[in-house]
Amino acid sequence: MNYFPDEVLEHVFDFLTSHRDRNAVSLVCKSWFKVEKWSRHRVFVGNCYAISPERLIARFPRVRALTLKGKPHFADFNLVPHDWGGFVYPWIEAMAKSNIGLEELRLKRMVVSNEGLELLARSFVNFKSLVLISCEGFTTDGLAAVAANCRFLRELDLQENEVEDRKGQWLSCFPDSCTSLVSLNFACLKGEVNLTALERLVARCPNLKSLRLNRAVPLDALQRILMLAPQLEDLGTGSYVHDPDTETYNKLISTFQKCRSIRSMSGFLEVSPLCLPAIYPICSNLTSLNLSYAPGIHGDELIKLIHHCRKLQRLWILDCIGDKGLGVVASTCKELQELRVFPSDPFGVGNAAVTEKGLVAISFGCPKLHSLLYFCQQVTNAALITVAKNCPNFTRFRLCILDATKADPVTMQPLDEGFGAIVQSCKDLRRLSLSGLLTDRVFLYIGMYAEQLEMLSIAFAGDSDKGMLYVLNGCKKLRKLEIRDSPFGNEALLTDVGKYETMRSLWMSSCEVTLGGCKVLAEKMPRINVEIINEYDQMEFGFDDRQKVDKMFLYRTLVGPRKDAPHFVWTL
Amino acid sequence: MALGLEITELRLGLPGHAHSIHPAGVNAVERNEKKRVFSEMSGDCSATTCERKAQNKNQVVGWPPVCSYRRKNSFNDKDRAEATKMYVKVSMDGAPFLRKIDLSSHQGYSNLVTAFEELFGCFGIGEALKDADSSEYIPIYEDKDGDWMLVGDVPWE
Numbered sequence: 039m040n041y042f043p044d045e046v047l048e049h050v051f052d053f054l055t056s057h058r059d060r061n062a063v064s065l066v067c068k069s070w071f072k073v074e075k076w077s078r079h080r081v082f083v084g085n086c087y088a089i090s091p092e093r094l095i096a097r098f099p100r101v102r103a104l105t106l107k108g109k110p111h112f113a114d115f116n117l118v119p120h121d122w123g124g125f126v127y128p129w130i131e132a133m134a135k136s137n138i139g140l141e142e143l144r145l146k147r148m149v150v151s152n153e154g155l156e157l158l159a160r161s162f163v164n165f166k167s168l169v170l171i172s173c174e175g176f177t178t179d180g181l182a183a184v185a186a187n188c189r190f191l192r193e194l195d196l197q198e199n200e201v202e203d204r205k206g207q208w209l210s211c212f213p214d215s216c217t218s219l220v221s222l223n224f225a226c227l228k229g230e231v232n233l234t235a236l237e238r239l240v241a242r243c244p245n246l247k248s249l250r251l252n253r254a255v256p257l258d259a260l261q262r263i264l265m266l267a268p269q270l271e272d273l274g275t276g277s278y279v280h281d282p283d284t285e286t287y288n289k290l291i292s293t294f295q296k297c298r299s300i301r302s303m304s305g306f307l308e309v310s311p312l313c314l315p316a317i318y319p320i321c322s323n324l325t326s327l328n329l330s331y332a333p334g335i336h337g338d339e340l341i342k343l344i345h346h347c348r349k350l351q352r353l354w355i356l357d358c359i360g361d362k363g364l365g366v367v368a369s370t371c372k373e374l375q376e377l378r379v380f381p382s383d384p385f386g387v388g389n390a391a392v393t394e395k396g397l398v399a400i401s402f403g404c405p406k407l408h409s410l411l412y413f414c415q416q417v418t419n420a421a422l423i424t425v426a427k428n429c430p431n432f433t434r435f436r437l438c439i440l441d442a443t444k445a446d447p448v449t450m451q452p453l454d455e456g457f458g459a460i461v462q463s464c465k466d467l468r469r470l471s472l473s474g475l476l477t478d479r480v481f482l483y484i485g486m487y488a489e490q491l492e493m494l495s496i497a498f499a500g501d502s503d504k505g506m507l508y509v510l511n512g513c514k515k516l517r518k519l520e521i522r523d524s525p526f527g528n529e530a531l532l533t534d535v536g537k538y539e540t541m542r543s544l545w546m547s548s549c550e551v552t553l554g555g556c557k558v559l560a561e562k563m564p565r566i567n568v569e570i571i572n573e574y575d576q577m578e579f580g581f582d583d584r585q586k587v588d589k590m591f592l593y594r595t596l597v598g599p600r601k602d603a604p605h606f607v608w609t610l
Numbered sequence: 611m612a613l614g615l616e617i618t619e620l621r622l623g624l625p626g627h628a629h630s631i632h633p634a635g636v637n638a639v640e641r642n643e644k645k646r647v648f649s650e651m652s653g654d655c656s657a658t659t660c661e662r663k664a665q666n667k668n669q670v671v672g673w674p675p676v677c678s679y680r681r682k683n684s685f686n687d688k689d690r691a692e693a694t695k696m697y698v699k700v701s702m703d704g705a706p707f708l709r710k711i712d713l714s715s716h717q718g719y720s721n722l723v724t725a726f727e728e729l730f731g732c733f734g735i736g737e738a739l740k741d742a743d744s745s746e747y748i749p750i751y752e753d754k755d756g757d758w759m760l761v762g763d764v765p766w767e
Contacts, residue, residue, distance in 0.1 A: 116672050116680060198677070330684070331684050413674060440674050443648040497673070
C-alpha cells in the first residue's frame with residue numbers, strides 16, 4: 039500500500055531523527071521497512087552484545103554513523119573486572135570487509151586497540167568523527183594513525199579515556215593538508231604534545247569550534263592558541279597556572295576579551311586562582327562551565343566567578359563551593375538546567391561541603407533545573423519534598439549521600455518519603471539514582487509513580503524481594519536496572535522473567551540471588567544472556583546451586599552467548 | 611562442612627557473617643542479617659582488603675560512585691597519591707640497583723611486563739608470559755611471604 043515513490047518516502051523519513059521513530063516506521067509495512075532500511079544512516083546500539091556486526095550490516099547496509107556501548111555502567115566504579123569484554127575490533131573489521139562507508143563512530147565503555155584504530159583509519163575514506171568516552175586499550179600510537187590517515191577528519195573527541203601516552207608525536211601526524219577539524223578534545227591525555235604542531239594545526243583549521251587541551255599545555259601556549267582561533271565556541275584549558283604579575287597573563291586578559299564566541303568552558307586541570315579573573319569577560323556569555331577537575335579553588339573564589347555567569351545552563355563543580363556557594367548559584371544562574379556537584383574529598387569523614395541546604399536553595403532559584411547529580415553529606419525528607427515541589431521538571435535525578443545508608447539526620451527516618459515525593463512530582467523522570475537509608479516503601483512509590491523511568495540505580499537499599507518486584511511490575515518503561523548490595527533474591531528475579539526482554543540489561547551484585555535462580559532464568563529465557571562474573575572462586579564455582587552469585591549481568595540479545603567471554607565470565 | 615575448617619577458608623563475606631548455604635525460602639529476618647550493611651563494610655577494613663584489595667581504609671569498593679577516571683585524575687593530591695599510587699620494589703639478579711614501579715599505572719600483567727623489559731633492558735619475559743608452552747622460561751615473582759609465585763594466577767585487580 040504505497041502511494042508514494044520510494045524517493046519521496048525516503049525524503050519524508052529524513053525528517054525523523056530519533057531512532058525510536060525510525061524503528062516505529064520500519065514496522066508499518068514491508069515497503070516502508072525496505073525504504074527505511076536502505077536510508078538509515080545513523081544507528082545506535084546500546085549493548086554491543088545484543089547484536090552482531092554482521093547482522094547489523096545486513097540490516098542497515100548504508101550505515102554511516104554508529105554508536106556502540108560496551109561495558110555495564112557499574113564498570114565505571116570498578117565493579118566489573120578489567121577484561122570483561124566490549125571489544126570494538128570485530129565491528130571495525132566487519133564494516134571494513136563489507137565496504138561500509140563509515141563516517142562517524144561513537145563508543146562508550148569499550149575496549150579499543152591500536153590495531154582497531156589503524157584499521158579504522160585505513161578503511162574508511164570519508165571518516166569524519168571519532169568520539170571515545172570512557173574507553174581504554176589504546177595508546178597515542180593509535181591516535182597518530184587516525185590523525186595521519188583520516189583526511190577529512192572533523193572531530194576527534196576523547197572523553198575520560200585511559201590512554202597510554204607513548205609521548206610520541208601523534209599531534210604532529212596531522213598532515214598539513216588537514217584543515218577540516220571542527221572539534222578536538224585531548225584533555226584526558228597525560229603526556230606532552232608538540233606545542234608548535236598544535237599551534238600550526240589550530241591556525242590552519244578555520245572551522246575549529248571546540249578545543250579541549252590537556253594538562254601539558256601551559257597558559258602561555260593557551261594565549262597563543264586563542265589568538266589563532268578567536269572563533270572558538272567551546273574551550274577546555276589545560277594547565278591554568280601562571281604568575282598573574284606577568285606580561286603573559288596581561289596578554290591573556292586581552293586575548294580573552296577578543297573571544298566573543300566562547301559559550302562553554304572546561305579544563306582548569308591545574309589552577310592558579312589569582313588568574314581566574316581573566317575569564318570574567320567570557321563568563322557573561324557562558325552557557326556551560328565545568329570546573330569539576332579544578333583542584334584547589336576555594337569556595338570564595340568560585341563564588342566570585344559565579345557572580346559573572348548569569349547565562350549558565352550547565353554547571354559541573356566540586357563540593358568545595360559549599361552550600362553558601364550554591365546559594366549564589368541559585369540567585370545568579372536563573373537559566374540553570376543541569377547541575378553536577380562532585381565530591382572533592384570522597385573518602386573524607388564529614389568533610390563534604392554540601393548538604394541538602396544547597397540543593398534546596400538551588401531548587402528555589404533555578405526552576406528550569408531538569409538534570410541533577412549531587413554528592414552530599416546528608417539529605418532530609420523535608421528537603422527532598424521541597425525540591426520536588428520547586429522543580430517538577432526533573433528528567434534525571436541522581437543523589438549520592440557519601441554515607442550510603444544514612445537516614446534523615448533530623449527525623450532519623452528512612453528517605454522513602456523524600457524520594458517518593460520526587461517520583462510523584464517529576465512526571466517526566468527518566469533516570470534515578472538512590473542513596474541513603476531506604477526501605478521497600480521507596481520502591482513501592484517508584485513502581486506507582488515513575489511511569490517514564492528508564493534507568494534506576496540502587497545500592498544498599500530495600501528490605502525484601504517486594505522492593506525489586508514493585509519496580510519490575512510498576513515501571514513499564516524500565517530499560518536499565520542496576521542493583522548492588524541489596525537483599526533481593528530469586529523470588530524477585532524470577533517472578534516475571536518476560537520483563538527482561540523489554541529491558542536492555544539488569545545488573546545485580548552482592549544481592550541474594552543464587553546460582554540456581556540464575557540457571558532457572560537462563561533456561562526459561564533463551565534470548566537473554568545471563569552472565570555470572572566470578573573473579574575469585576574459579577575452580578569451585580558452579581557446583582552448588584544454593585550458592586549466592588556475587589555478580590550477575592543479564593541482557594537481551596539476538597545472537598546468543600558471546601564468544602569472547604573471558605574465563606571468569608560464565609554465560610548460563 | 612566441618613565447623614573447624616570454616617575459619618581457614620577464603621570466602622566472600624564479612625568475618626562472623628554466616629555466609630552459609632541455605633534454601634531459597636529463608637525468611638526476611640534472616641535475610642536482613644545477611645544483607646551486607648554499608649557501615650559494617652566501610653568500618654571493617656580487614657574484610658574488604660582481603661576481598662577486594664581496597665587501597666584505603668573505610669572504603670567500600672565502588673562507593674561513592676565516582677567514575678574511576680575521575681578518581682584518578684582529580685581530588686586533592688593527597689587522596690590521589692594514596693588512592694592511586696602503589697609503588698613496589700623490583701629487583702633483577704645481576705643488576706646493581708633495584709627499581710621502583712607504580713603498579714596502579716599499569717593495566718594488566720602484560721603491560722607490567724613490558725615496563726619491566728624497558729626498565730631492565732631484558733626482553734623475553736613478555737613472550738614467556740604469553741606463550742607458556744613453547745617458552746623455556748616461566749615468569750615468576752616473590753610475594754610478601756617470600757614464596758615464588760607464577761605470574762598470572764591472581765587476577766590483576
